[in-house]
């Protein structure tokens with residue numbers, strides 16, 4: 001998975017296109033990511049006790065990782081990712097500024 005938790009991504013398709021948000025969760029098996037404020041879905045929460053009111057909360061739901069583009073933490077541009085190997089370590093490199101991101 002090229003995108004990690006805590007990354008900032010740009011949404012490149014769907015109703016939230018051109019918006020950015022922070023990655024809250026990465027679902028590796030499904031190839032999906034949950035991004036803060038993106039792909040919001042209404043969820044009904046049932047009252048826990050009688051007499052309490054049910055609520056509708058908005059939660060971000062997972063989106064396909066192919067619809068997200070990483071925003072480089074170094075140059076701030078939406079970019080593709082490359083990898084660089086140095087000994088046993090593997091770095092994620094921004095294709096635009098060539099810096100580790």
Ligand SMILES: [Zn+2]
Pocket residue numbers: 072073074075076077079094095096097098099101
């Ligand atoms: Zn960069």
